[in-house]
Amino acid sequence: xxxxxxxxxxxxxxxATPYREVTCGELRxxxxxxxxxxxxxxxRRRDYGGLIFIDLRDRYGLTQIVVNRAEAPAxxxxxxxxxxxxVLEIRGKVAPRLAGTVNTRLETGEIEVQAKSVxxxxxxxTPPFYINEPDAPVEESLRLKxxxxxxxxxxxxxxxxxxxxxxxxxxxxxHKAGFVEIETPILLKSTPEGARDFIVPSRLQPGTVYxxxxxxxQLKQLLMVAGMDRYFQIARCFRDEDLRGDRQPExxxxxxxxxxxxxxxxxxxxxxxxxxxxxxxxxxxxxQQLPFPRIDYHDAIxxxxxxKPDLRFGMELVDLAPALGEGSxxxxxxxxxxxxxxxxxxxxxxxMAESSRSQIDxxxxxxxxxxxxxxxxxSVAADGTAHSPIAKFLxxxxxxxVVREAAAKPGDLILIVADANHEVVADxxxxxxxxxxxxxxxxxxxxxxxxxxxxxxxxxxxxxxTRWDATHNPFSGVLPEDEKLLVTVSGDPYAxxxxxxxxxxxxxxYDVALxxxxxxxxxxxxxxxxxxxxxxxxxxxxxxxxxxxxxxxLEAFDYGAPPHGGIAMGIDRWAALFSQQTNIRExxxxxxxxxxxxxxxxxPSQPEQEQYADLGLRFVGxxxxxxxxx
RNA sequence: GGGCUCGUGGUGUAGCGGCCUAACAUGCCAGCCUGUCACGCUGGAGAUCGCCGGUUCGAAUCCGGUCGAGCCCGCCA
Numbered sequence: 001x002x003x004x005x006x007x008x009x010x011x012x013x014x015x016a017t018p019y020r021e022v023t024c025g026e027l028r029x030x031x032x033x034x035x036x037x038x039x040x041x042x043x044r045r046r047d048y049g050g051l052i053f054i055d056l057r058d059r060y061g062l063t064q065i066v067v068n069r070a071e072a073p074a075x076x077x078x079x080x081x082x083x084x085x086x087v088l089e090i091r092g093k094v095a096p097r098l099a100g101t102v103n104t105r106l107e108t109g110e111i112e113v114q115a116k117s118v119x120x121x122x123x124x125x126t127p128p129f130y131i132n133e134p135d136a137p138v139e140e141s142l143r144l145k146x147x148x149x150x151x152x153x154x155x156x157x158x159x160x161x162x163x164x165x166x167x168x169x170x171x172x173x174x175h176k177a178g179f180v181e182i183e184t185p186i187l188l189k190s191t192p193e194g195a196r197d198f199i200v201p202s203r204l205q206p207g208t209v210y211x212x213x214x215x216x217x218q219l220k221q222l223l224m225v226a227g228m229d230r231y232f233q234i235a236r237c238f239r240d241e242d243l244r245g246d247r248q249p250e251x252x253x254x255x256x257x258x259x260x261x262x263x264x265x266x267x268x269x270x271x272x273x274x275x276x277x278x279x280x281x282x283x284x285x286x287x288q289q290l291p292f293p294r295i296d297y298h299d300a301i302x303x304x305x306x307x308k309p310d311l312r313f314g315m316e317l318v319d320l321a322p323a324l325g326e327g328s329x330x331x332x333x334x335x336x337x338x339x340x341x342x343x344x345x346x347x348x349x350x351x352m353a354e355s356s357r358s359q360i361d362x363x364x365x366x367x368x369x370x371x372x373x374x375x376x377x378x379s380v381a382a383d384g385t386a387h388s389p390i391a392k393f394l395x396x397x398x399x400x401x402v403v404r405e406a407a408a409k410p411g412d413l414i415l416i417v418a419d420a421n422h423e424v425v426a427d428x429x430x431x432x433x434x435x436x437x438x439x440x441x442x443x444x445x446x447x448x449x450x451x452x453x454x455x456x457x458x459x460x461x462x463x464x465x466t467r468w469d470a471t472h473n474p475f476s477g478v479l480p481e482d483e484k485l486l487v488t489v490s491g492d493p494y495a496x497x498x499x500x501x502x503x504x505x506x507x508x509x510y511d512v513a514l515x516x517x518x519x520x521x522x523x524x525x526x527x528x529x530x531x532x533x534x535x536x537x538x539x540x541x542x543x544x545x546x547x548x549x550x551x552x553x554l555e556a557f558d559y560g561a562p563p564h565g566g567i568a569m570g571i572d573r574w575a576a577l578f579s580q581q582t583n584i585r586e587x588x589x590x591x592x593x594x595x596x597x598x599x600x601x602x603x604p605s606q607p608e609q610e611q612y613a614d615l616g617l618r619f620v621g622x623x624x625x626x627x628x629x630x
Numbered sequence: 631g632g633g634c635u636c637g638u639g640g641u642g643u644a645g646c647g648g649c650c651u652a653a654c655a656u657g658c659c660a661g662c663c664u665g666u667c668a669c670g671c672u673g674g675a676g677a678u679c680g681c682c683g684g685u686u687c688g689a690a691u692c693c694g695g696u697c698g699a700g701c702c703c704g705c706c707a
């Protein structure tokens with residue numbers, strides 16, 4: 001302890017270590033003549049007998065080592081044994097490369113290191129896939145099993161570095177804006193709403209469980225009551241639901257909350273933060289529109305069929321009612337939909353008029369798989385004339401009105417969905433629009449098209465449980481002008497019904513979408529106890545149940561809760577979009593498979609009997625096995 | 631819970647009822663080579679085709695089941 005510091009703080013912070021003075025990415029022509037030590041992995045070895053080239057790699061780059069058998073026979077003898085992915089420490093002299101042997105594709109290509117000694121720090125087996133050919137395809141399960149090797153490869157390495165920059169930029173922006181970063185517990189209390197919880201049995205309180213947080217929602221609200229004012233966290237979240245390319249059982253959110261704010265104020269900060277982060281992390285990616293478009297939820301559904309519209313291209317949904325006119329359309333399918341109070345909408349897909357029968361059949365399959373009964377189409381030929389299998393029902397006049405209404409140009413294919421349920425129409429056309437937008441190359445992959453979607457409905461009716469279900473967050477506030485709608489037709493606040501005006505209430509809820517992905521969502525919360533109780537009653541919670549589940553936060557609200565609101569953003573999705581990936585596993589160091597297993601660590605695994613015993617648990621089999629026994 | 635796709639030397643693919651004693655590329659091993667950088671040349675080893683069962687005179691190839699991976703629906707504020 002009393003010894004003097006061996007090295008200066010500058011040196012301690014530098015990348016130099018006892019094994020290496022320089023990294024494999026930093027030597028330049030100006031370093032010629034230096035005697036250096038360098039360490040890394042063998043990227044590739046080229047043996048000329050009298051001359052052996054070794055490309056030494058670390059995460060900073062690649063440096064060519066030359067071993068000359070005549071000049072350094074001992075080093076050459078070691079180099080003979082060297083194989084790919086061995087870890088070496090080289091001592092040698094930096095030398096400019098001979099004329100004509102400079103490698104312009106390498107940042108360090110002007111120099112090489114003439115080895116004076118080669119030491120093998122670690123030997124390596126032949127890896128199960130190519131590390132030195134980053135573009136070579138490898139089955140993903142193999143990459144997951146040997147994730148530590150995959151991370152050596154440039155593409156995944158670069159994405160993890162970009163993610164690190166993303167998180168750094170997020171932290172910088174928040175600190176600049178006076179936010180405090182606070183960690184919240186991972187062992188929490190189960191909450192009833194939303195996704196299935198991951199459960200952790202308690203040993204100290206046998207028979208009870210913790211739940212892993214689906215998000216730190218309640219805690220951040222408590223921090224607002226605590227006066228923390230501006231809080232943020234890069235928070236790990238857990239949801240025990242089935243997986244997708246953009247969904248992992250554990251994932252990372254930027255979670256933030258602000259006090260004394262309105263919807264506008266939160267969106268203003270978040271938008272400015274997003275812009276700053278984007279310009280820092282991906283300066284070459286243009287942001288399509290500033291300020292971000294703010295789209296009312298109903299408009300988003302009407303125009304794009306989605307609450308997370310991809311605004312990089314148009315192809316908006318068009319209501320065909322005006323074109324089809326009053327009375328019978330002449331087409332039974334449409335007439336029935338109209339009679340049932342449904343909707344008939346369309347999109348005009350540019351350049352698809354010449355689609356073959358089988359291509360159109362494929363689109364019909366696409367929409368049927370998503371709940372539509374069928375898909376009608378009208379093609380607009382190059383000469384502007386419209387052709388359609390349903391022309392014989394509608395008549396050419398109506399077909400031409402459809403073309404006008406859809407603003408279809410020659411070469412376009414108008415795709416029409418009709419359904420009594422207009423959610424189906426919007427959803428199906430929205431998905432079709434997104435799919436075709438990508439297929440037809442209408443979406444510029446470089447552009448970042450952020451937008452806000454706001455004023456979501458507060459509730460959706462849950463027919464099974466006969467209650468209103470919060471569409472996003474049970475604490476979301478209602479628009480002041482809609483507060484009066486939080487009542488029941490029965491007059492009993494604990495007896496909600498489908499006909500309650502609450503179904504029309506709009507929430508102070510906003511989502512931010514990026515290129516067709518939901519990037520984040522948040523709201524201004526209810527901070528008044530009385531209103532919260534009314535909202536929870538509509539959601540089917542008795543006073544008693546409410547206290548059992550949310551007692552802590554309800555009590556906290558009795559001690560002076562400031563108006564507050566915030567947002568949570570998916571870091572994994574953001575990183576994936578920044579690195580042009582459609583799968584968040586590609587921006588996670590150690591992701592799980594679609595069945596939730598970690599192929600590297602072989603998790604989950606069976607616990608020891610002792611562990612069960614400690615917890616007072618016994619495994620009684622999975623539910624389907626149980627029923628199968630009877 | 632359901633639908634679809636995939637599973638062939640280390641890796642990526644081809645083969646899709648007999649000509650397969652399984653092909654190609656790359657990797658791997660050995661030898662040669664002093665200016666390569668996806669080095670080159672010569673030679674060699676290496677898979678019974680995820681697993682189980684069935685159909686057939688005959689199965690990598692067809693069928694059923696199963697395991698694993700992926701995509702999607704359901705599910706997921």
